[in-house]
Amino acid sequence: MSHIVVIGAGQAGSSLVAKLRKDGFDGEITLIGAEETLPYQRPPLSKAYLLGEMELERLFLRPESFYAENNITLKLGRRVTAIDPAARTVSLGEEVIPYDQLALTTGSDPRRLSAAIGGDLDGVYVVRGLTDVDAMAPHVTAGKRALIVGGGYIGLEAAAVCAKRGVQVTLVEMADRILQRVAAPETSDFFRSLHASHGVDIREGVGLERLEGEGGKVTRAVLSGGETVEVDFVVVGVGITPSSQLAEMAGLELENGIKADAKGRTSDAAIWSAGDCASFPFQGKRIRLESVPNAIDQAEVVAQNMLGADKEYIATPWFWSDQYDVKLQIAGLNTGYDNVVTRQGEGSQVSFWYYRGDQLVAVDAMNDPRAYMVGKRLIDMGKTADKAVAADPAADLKPLLKA
Structure with missing residues (x-):
């Protein structure tokens, strides 16, 4: 058998x-x-x-x-x-x-911080498995102070949960802006403002020099500029x-x-x-x-x-992230984009449409499932979207699918 x-x-x-x-x-x-x-x-x-x-x-x-x-x-x-x-x-x-x-x-x-800079201290966590989160959970309580290392989606999601629990959150991102590797400046700006409105202190262009502790437990972080931040725990979200x-x-x-x-x-x-x-x-x-x-x-x-099907895998990339009351849905891969169109909807609805020339390659949609759905179907079909239509919040997107 x-x-x-x-x-x-x-x-x-x-x-x-x-x-x-x-x-x-x-x-x-x-x-x-x-x-x-x-x-x-x-x-x-x-x-x-x-x-x-x-x-x-x-x-x-x-x-x-x-x-x-x-x-x-x-x-x-x-x-x-x-x-x-x-x-x-x-x-x-x-x-x-x-x-x-x-x-x-x-x-x-998950990438971890090296022991040389204090990555092995108690109170330093990654967010990957059940054991990691179970160990972290007792610390995520009102009044605690957290340092989030990394401004990608993992770091931002951790910051959102901590802030919702009343934790005082400082987030450091070594790059010039959060989400720099994966999103356009427009998406970075949206989430920077969102987190600021919830009291998260985001430091961009700032790295972590080292973590220090007492009795084997982390108590402070020394940032790249020499500033010291007192912390009760640290969440590391610097990729996988x-x-x-x-x-x-x-x-x-x-x-x-x-x-x-x-x-x-x-x-x-x-x-x-x-x-x-x-x-x-x-x-x-x-x-x-x-x-x-x-x-x-x-x-x-x-x-x-x-089992013998001899079938090729045709990927249709899509992703999502939940932060506070915002659901981000991403369709496509924005690799090689050279221009971005903004579609501003009602309230917190907004979407950013990535183009390579005139070809639609990706969509970031915040609380806008319709824009995401249309964008994803267009990308999956190899079609594009007229930029003027994409940018006009009054324009119906569905006819784009029949164009």
Whole structure:
């Protein structure tokens, strides 16, 4: 009987094994995860879960009964120590598991501050897994002082939750502006104003020199200009890196993560990859997409291909972020844009339309689901939007889809 092993029990891994069974695979399936917990969704961790608005059970992607009913063997709280592609085996310490096909859905790892600048002090947290958030949660209370390091979406979401809980928040971003790597200045300006209105002190062009502590616990931060900020805890949101160590040990080709082809196959014909850890061809270049939609969609295509579908994964990038009462929805990739059109709606509704020349490439929509929906469909269809129509809040966007 054929045996498929999946390493990485996150969104991609859980989606992949579910798709295998849905599409009729009747062989053995083993899903291996380093965490003790059932596969769970990560986005609510730093928002609803941290705020106490979501119970642990609601985080689970599927109930434990699903895996039992579908004859999926879960090995949780287990770390893979080696992959032997020649023998087609996976080792978990002394336990050796043979496979016919293997999928790596190992996700990504948060960048951490080095011990040399105090990154190993108690009270310094990243926002990645359940353990991280559970450790941080008791500190997120009114009157505490937090330093957020990094002005990307993770840092800003953490700042929003802390501010809503009455924490005094200082956020430092080394770049000239928050969201500089991922968004236009217009989007940066919107979120800077939003956070300022909630009392968050954002410092741009300011780095962290070091953290200092007493009794092994962080108590202050020294910023790049020499200023000292007293803190009770620190949240580090300075990006993630693909978790490709196992692939490297197995001798697989790497390129910005685990190098996969358009069908999700790695340099070894029996090994596949999907999710945050996998890079793949997209519009003439190689990218990784760090998003839940990509993890699900790519994993499902890989599952189909493991069963012989021979199907290419066509990514339709989209992302979201929730901060205070603002829902940001992003369609497309803004790489290479050279001009931005603003569409100002009612109240807090606003969207920014990114163009490369006259071609629409991405949309950032704040509390404007209609603009997001139209923009996403246009981008997915390879169409563009007349700039004058996009900029006119009185203009109906729907006819753009028929143009």
